[in-house]
Amino acid sequence: MLQVSQRAHYGLRAMTELAKVYGQGPRSLAEIAEIERLPVGYLEQLAMPLRRAGLIESTRGAHGGYELARPPAEVTVGDVVRALEGQVAPVECLGDEYVAGGCIRDTDCLSRSVWQRVKAGVDQVLDSMTLGDLTVLAQGHGGTAFVPISDLKHGTVSDPCAIAG
Amino acid sequence: MLQVSQRAHYGLRAMTELAKVYGQGPRSLAEIAEIERLPVGYLEQLAMPLRRAGLIESTRGAHGGYELARPPAEVTVGDVVRALEGQVAPVECLGDEYVAGGCIRDTDCLSRSVWQRVKAGVDQVLDSMTLGDLTVLAQGHGGTAFVPISDLKHGTVSDPCAIAG
DNA sequence: TATAATCCTACTCACGGACTAGGAATTCGG
């Protein structure tokens, strides 16, 4: 449940690649697609909303490509994912195009209060991580960037997915 | 993004109705569907996994129906939602049918670490709320049951996962 | 001018979510 689209996953992966080479000039989508094994045509479609959101800048023509518009530490994961998929909204009545009263149950809805908390939790996570944090993790300096997973979940859970480091 | 299915939403709404009348004998799906304005045929399909998960008990025949198998305070929202939609898994490599190494990038994946945190955050939220909490909210005694939303977002609580303590 | 790149639109295609249909099995009230 609560699956994220390939769109967001791919886009975030591409952005981490751009973060790694920040300050070294533009990279072409072909390069990124190669590294991350992503369909380049599809990646093109992801680049547009990212650019319109002001997260990346493009250079056209030969030897052109994309680069981050801001330092990696100033781009949150939430920025990226929201640019690609819109606001976190587990149910429609929590989206920003929702007009109050659109659902008869509206604020009385018990279920809604649940999804509202889920949304708040997810937003909190997404906004607390930057692309800079991620690349630091990749360099093996993990643990200082932000709270380790083991502290997030209750205690001793031995997770096979635990972040390396 | 991160939309939850109608399945989970409907199911949770139905369960809150059962929670409201806990201890008063079984309620038919027709009644619940009426109250929550849900397609009864679809609701039938949701009842089965909830029963198999041991969350509700059924009484067949005339004047039969469903009731919670445990007191509302002992059924978490996570129990309900997972019974209907399976484990929270923003990406496949975080599901429990994922075999280590199935993705070449596996633990090196920067993006994966993001979704792992999202999952942890969501699980924390879902497991910290029970059907009992929700019905208490409905009776206007809200605020004592758990942390108000206003404290969850951009507030004093920096980590959504700190809610439970 | 050839080439490499972004930019943009449109199209396809398969999958899954959200139901509907139709019936069998069970239980209760008369």
Added chain:
DNA sequence: CCGAATTCCTAGTCCGTGAGTAGGATTATA
């Protein structure tokens, strides 16, 4: 015992959307 009310179960439909592909126009480099 009969009929209504209910759960139980399987199978189908329908439609939107996610995930790409295709093809070209534009812009820059060398």
